[in-house]
Amino acid sequence: MSGELPPAGTATGRKPRYRTWIRRSRLVVFAGLSVVCLVGAVLAFLSPWFLLFLLPLGLFGYITTILALTVYRFAPWGGDLQRRVHELIVAKAALPPGSKALDVGCGSGSLAIKLAKAGSVVTGVDSWGQDWEYSKDLCEDNARIEQVADRTAFDNQSGAALRFDDGSFDAVVSCLTFHEIADVERKTDGVAEALRVLRPGGRFVFVDLFGDPAFYPDGVLAAIDRAGASVVESGSLAESLPLPFPLRHPKVLGHAMLVAGTKDS
Ligand SMILES: C[S@@+](CC[C@H](N)C(=O)[O-])C[C@H]1O[C@@H](n2cnc3c(N)ncnc32)[C@H](O)[C@@H]1O
Known part of the structure; x- marks a missing residue:
């Protein structure tokens, strides 16, 4: 036995799991789309197809960044x-x-x-x-x-x-x-x-x-x-x-x- 007490307010030492208001699936979808566009842009570099990937990359990258920062702010370690x-x-x-x-x-x-x-x-x-x-x-x-x-x-x-x-x-x-x-x-x-x-x-x-x-x-x-x-x-x-x-x-x-x-x- 370690003699350690559970944290105040908890029965077992287990921590409650309070999910954030951002659905993880949404973050995963936009992060995935950003990666696909990034890979496409790299592969199409020096061809006109480059732009086809660059524009959605900007959009999906922006949404992913806002979502990820929001999750961070909501979570215990981000405020x-x-x-x-x-x-x-x-x-x-x-x-x-x-x-x-x-x-x-x-x-x-x-x-x-x-x-x-x-x-x-x-x-x-x-x-x-x-x-x-x-x-x-x-x-x-x-x-x-x-x-x-x-x-x-x-x-x-x-x-x-x-x-x-x-x-x-x-x-x-x-x-x-x-x-x-x-x-x-x-x-x-x-x-x-x-x-x-x-x-x-x-x-x-x-x-x-x-x-x-x-x-x-x-x-x-x-x-x-x-x-x-x-x-x-x-x-x-x-x-x-x-x-x-x-x-x-x-x-x-x-x-x-x-x-x-x-x-x-
Ligand atoms: C952004 S979450 C907020 C959850 C919680 N109030 C909190 O602050 O952590 C929105 C919540 O609304 C619930 N919700 C959606 N439609 C609902 C409905 N028709 N009746 C009751 N709850 C609903 C969802 O299941 C989800 O738990």
Whole structure:
């Protein structure tokens, strides 16, 4: 026996696995295309075909660089921005211990688990599509490792139609999920559905690409108002958290906003 203690907050010495928001498959595809174009350009050097490879090489190389740098910034060794966004949401929620909270689109459980560690009883829902490297098993394993399995539950549900009664939760949070929900007419329908299950007086904190007109042509504030909730705080994510290059890029978090408030009584 080494006598070494597991790191604080973990049950077994195993580390939780919180995947980044960038799908690895996407990075691999663009890196692969860049390599193919590079090899083509080298082989076609001194022929007119050279240009045919050079132009896509510039494009795919640029996308690969942005994706790789983004993964680096999100990861623990590159600034841990993903963890810091989740910690920001927990801080903005400022929930009293024992609060019943819901995380819509909980991914690998990182935000739900942080809320549970801060004292809430948390349900995380997600559709866990094949497109993502997240799963219910991964959430449950992470919760066990972080010693909050008794205060977390994870369920496969779509944010488009939650299987909870109106007003079931003291708080509802969500991070970068509403724009991903496909089975809705407007992305704001997912926001309204999340607010439906919030009790009067309950608190919500949402981070999403609310500033991107491709997802939210009319913004999100009017939809929150129509759903019977009041916005207390709204601004770009970069106002709350310094975002290093390339996270302010419009295709990364440049359109991300934090919107928080309460459900009207
Ligand atoms: C960018 S990830 C964010 C994950 C997590 N909120 C986080 O901050 O780590 C987007 C998440 O939305 C989830 N998602 C996509 N469509 C969904 C739907 N219809 N209902 C619930 N979750 C969905 C994905 O499975 C994925 O976990």
